[in-house]
Amino acid sequence: MARRAGRPRFPSPATSRERTGVYPALIVLGLTVLIQATLSARLRFFGASPNLLLAIVVSWSMLRGFSQGILWGFIGGLGIDLVSGMPLGASSLALMSVCTLAGLGKSSVFAANVLLPMSIVALATPIHGWIILLTLQIQPALAGPGGVSVNWLDSTARIIAPELALNVLTIALLYPLLRRLSAALNAGRAE
Amino acid sequence: MSRVSGSTLLFFGLAAVAMTLLILSSAGQLAPAEGLAMRAARPFLLAFNGIGRQMSNVFTTARDLASLRARTQQLQTQVDTLTIENQQLQELQNENARLRELLRFRQLNPTYDFKGGQVIARVLSPGPSNYLSTIAIDLGAEHGIQPGMPVVTEAGLVGRIHKVGPASSTVLLLTDPSSGIQALLRLKRQVGVVMGRAGALPTMDFIPQGEKVSVGDVAITSGLGGAFPKNIVIGQVVEVHQRDYEMFQSATLRPSVNLDRLEFVLVITNFKPMPGQPDDPESVG
Numbered sequence: 253m254a255r256r257a258g259r260p261r262f263p264s265p266a267t268s269r270e271r272t273g274v275y276p277a278l279i280v281l282g283l284t285v286l287i288q289a290t291l292s293a294r295l296r297f298f299g300a301s302p303n304l305l306l307a308i309v310v311s312w313s314m315l316r317g318f319s320q321g322i323l324w325g326f327i328g329g330l331g332i333d334l335v336s337g338m339p340l341g342a343s344s345l346a347l348m349s350v351c352t353l354a355g356l357g358k359s360s361v362f363a364a365n366v367l368l369p370m371s372i373v374a375l376a377t378p379i380h381g382w383i384i385l386l387t388l389q390i391q392p393a394l395a396g397p398g399g400v401s402v403n404w405l406d407s408t409a410r411i412i413a414p415e416l417a418l419n420v421l422t423i424a425l426l427y428p429l430l431r432r433l434s435a436a437l438n439a440g441r442a443e
Numbered sequence: 444m445s446r447v448s449g450s451t452l453l454f455f456g457l458a459a460v461a462m463t464l465l466i467l468s469s470a471g472q473l474a475p476a477e478g479l480a481m482r483a484a485r486p487f488l489l490a491f492n493g494i495g496r497q498m499s500n501v502f503t504t505a506r507d508l509a510s511l512r513a514r515t516q517q518l519q520t521q522v523d524t525l526t527i528e529n530q531q532l533q534e535l536q537n538e539n540a541r542l543r544e545l546l547r548f549r550q551l552n553p554t555y556d557f558k559g560g561q562v563i564a565r566v567l568s569p570g571p572s573n574y575l576s577t578i579a580i581d582l583g584a585e586h587g588i589q590p591g592m593p594v595v596t597e598a599g600l601v602g603r604i605h606k607v608g609p610a611s612s613t614v615l616l617l618t619d620p621s622s623g624i625q626a627l628l629r630l631k632r633q634v635g636v637v638m639g640r641a642g643a644l645p646t647m648d649f650i651p652q653g654e655k656v657s658v659g660d661v662a663i664t665s666g667l668g669g670a671f672p673k674n675i676v677i678g679q680v681v682e683v684h685q686r687d688y689e690m691f692q693s694a695t696l697r698p699s700v701n702l703d704r705l706e707f708v709l710v711i712t713n714f715k716p717m718p719g720q721p722d723d724p725e726s727v728g
Contacts, residue, residue: 282487286484286487286488286491287491289488289491290488290491290492290494290495291491291494291495291498317450318450318454319449319450319453322450322453322454322457323453323457326457326460326461329461330464333468334477334480334481334484335481335484335488339465339468339469340464340465340467340468340473340477341460341461341462341463341464341465341468342461342465344457344461344464345458345461345462345465348454348457348458348461351454352454355450387465391465391469
């Protein structure tokens with residue numbers, strides 16, 4: 253009996269914390285990857301579509317910190333690479349890199365204002381895009397001899413610029429939702 | 444400090460994993476794993492893609508609706524324009540038919556006592572006054588119009604020129620009380636005078652007793668008095684007023700011309716009324 257009483261009836265706080273963080277992350281990231289690969293790809297603005305995953309990773313980095321941001325970026329990046337045919341790990345690298353920038357916003361006094369994530373995603377979009385372009389340029393070199401010519405200026409003007417505008421709008425919509433999710437997770441953890 | 448280090452370590456660790464995956468993936472070493480993952484994700488992708496297609500269809504339909512609305516407006520404008528053009532053409536066709544009738548009237552009546560051209564005149568407006576049954580036409584002195592000239596249509600007599608302006612004239616209709624026309628019943632050859640009546644059908648008065656006037660008989664101009672050429676149809680007898688104790692009998696006529704819907708008339712320009720006829724409303728033509 254005493255041995256039974258000593259056994260915990262509920263999961264330990266550490267286990268609960270992990271579950272409250274991992275499951276929503278997997279659900280949110282899975283849905284985001286699917287939506288980005290199917291739905292948002294149909295929303296074209298001057299040839300570009302919004303990068304939901306980037307907006308979500310930036311938002312999560314600002315809300316939950318650098319560590320969770322890079323985890324989301326890594327997992328989400330793998331997912332998007334899988335469905336998009338990109339070399340596996342390219343998007344993960346790009347998303348994790350912008351988390352460094354976004355993680356800085358967490359400690360800002362303007363973190364509650366949606367203008368800050370909008371500004372950060374405006375900076376993060378070209379960085380993310382250029383890392384992807386760099387990866388694409390060096391990818392054949394990684395696999396073997398040769399390499400592809402990437403038109404940086406054209407890609408920046410024709411892809412990154414319109415995507416930047418869309419991402420700013422997207423994060424303005426998503427950031428409040430993710431802030432609620434983060435608050436809900438915090439509340440769950442407090443219980 | 445340790446947390447920062449942990450994050451940094453996590454970043455570099457994951458970055459190293461990502462780089463490794465990138466190299467392996469670029470080399471095609473991960474193709475089986477990627478294929479497996481894609482196979483697992485395939486149903487979800489298909490489902491989401493279906494939703495995306497449906498949403499896209501909705502947006503496309505909405506966009507099509509907007510363009511269809513614009514197209515409908517454009518077509519409606521075209522329809523309106525064509526309708527107006529069609530009405531104008533129909534109007535021209537009707538006008539053409541009426542003008543042909545007028546010309547045919549001229550060709551079919553070679554026995555009239557006049558020669559020369561008949562002027563086709565457009566009716567400008569119905570009579571402006573309730574007290575005088577007139578119409579205005581767009582022919583005047585400039586066109587050789589003179590007071591007293593008979594005005595007809597292919598159906599019969601309309602009246603006579605009452606006042607003449609430089610470019611327009613007033614026609615005194617046969618229904619005006621001041622109008623008097625020497626007439627003849629076509630079948631019985633009885634003479635009389637067709638007088639207009641205010642607000643009522645004209646009557647043919649002063650028909651001698653003797654021959655019985657019958658309803659349906661047609662009154663024509665007799666040519667007596669010199670105000671009108673003879674044999675122009677005036678109207679049809681619709682009612683006979685005959686009393687044995689009276690010297691004359693009378694008949695109510697329905698004018699052969701629908702005077703309320705006149706559009707084109709002919710002015711017989713080569714007919715010269717007898718002097719004093721047109722200027723004297725009381726005179727009998």
